[in-house]
Amino acid sequence: MGGEAYLNLGKPNNGGTKLFSVSGHVNRPGNYEVPMGTPFAKLLEMAGGMRGGRKLKAVIPGGSSAPVLPADVMMDCTMDYDSIAKAGSMLGSGAVIVMDETVCMVKALERLSYFYFEESCGQCTPCREGSGWLYRVVHRIEHGQGRPEDLDLLNRVTDNMMGKTICALADAAAFPVRSFIKHFKSEFEYHIENKKCLVDPEVQRMGSGFFKAGAA
Numbered sequence: 776m777g778g779e780a781y782l783n784l785g786k787p788n789n790g791g792t793k794l795f796s797v798s799g800h801v802n803r804p805g806n807y808e809v810p811m812g813t814p815f816a817k818l819l820e821m822a823g824g825m826r827g828g829r830k831l832k833a834v835i836p837g838g839s840s841a842p843v844l845p846a847d848v849m850m851d852c853t854m855d856y857d858s859i860a861k862a863g864s865m866l867g868s869g870a871v872i873v874m875d876e877t878v879c880m881v882k883a884l885e886r887l888s889y890f891y892f893e894e895s896c897g898q899c900t901p902c903r904e905g906s907g908w909l910y911r912v913v914h915r916i917e918h919g920q921g922r923p924e925d926l927d928l929l930n931r932v933t934d935n936m937m938g939k940t941i942c943a944l945a946d947a948a949a950f951p952v953r954s955f956i957k958h959f960k961s962e963f964e965y966h967i968e969n970k971k972c973l974v975d976p977e978v979q980r981m982g983s984g985f986f987k988a989g990a991a
């Protein structure tokens with residue numbers, strides 16, 4: 776039907792359709808092609824809604840490097856570049872990771888940070904050293920050895936990584952750390968103060984454990 780007709784499927788400045796790969800705590804994880812500008816709530820409904828009828832907690836809307844967004848922010852978003860950017864994240868690859876109330880955000884970030892630490896090729900010092908620091912500091916918070924100054928330390932490490940390397944992996948490692956701390960700071964502070972998780976371990980076991988720390 777031609778380019779114009781395809782563009783008109785979406786909304787101004789966000790034309791056409793996009794494939795979203797929805798994973799996590801939904802009933803029907805999978806790939807969904809929808810017009811740009813489709814409400815996130817509609818995409819969630821297409822993916823079968825929340826598994827077990829549990830409450831939505833957070834969504835990573837564009838692949839693991841995209842900043843995480845809390846449920847209330849995400850539920851007001853439409854699935855297009857402008858709406859997600861305005862909310863403070865990015866549509867990126869369209870890999871939508873849905874997390875319910877069983878997820879400990881510290882553990883989730885530990886898993887993500889381990890991935891980027893492992894992926895760093897080591898060519899640039901800020902990425903090689905920074906990704907290791909991010910993982911180690913988040914790891915110690917998760918395992919009850921966090922220090923009150925650790926959240927500032929994590930943000931300072933990301934400052935020294937972003938925009939200072941050859942490829943975008945350092946930024947990709949930094950975005951999750953900054954956004955998890957920004958939106959779920961109380962969970963990190965609880966871990967540091969109480970040396971345990973705010974989310975009851977029994978509740979965490981009810982989830983699939985897709986954010987199980989694979990790291991040693």
Ligand code: SF4
Pocket residue numbers: 894895896897898899900902903940941942943944945
């Ligand atoms: S930023 Fe890219 S090139 Fe530099 S160390 Fe990290 S992965 Fe390697």
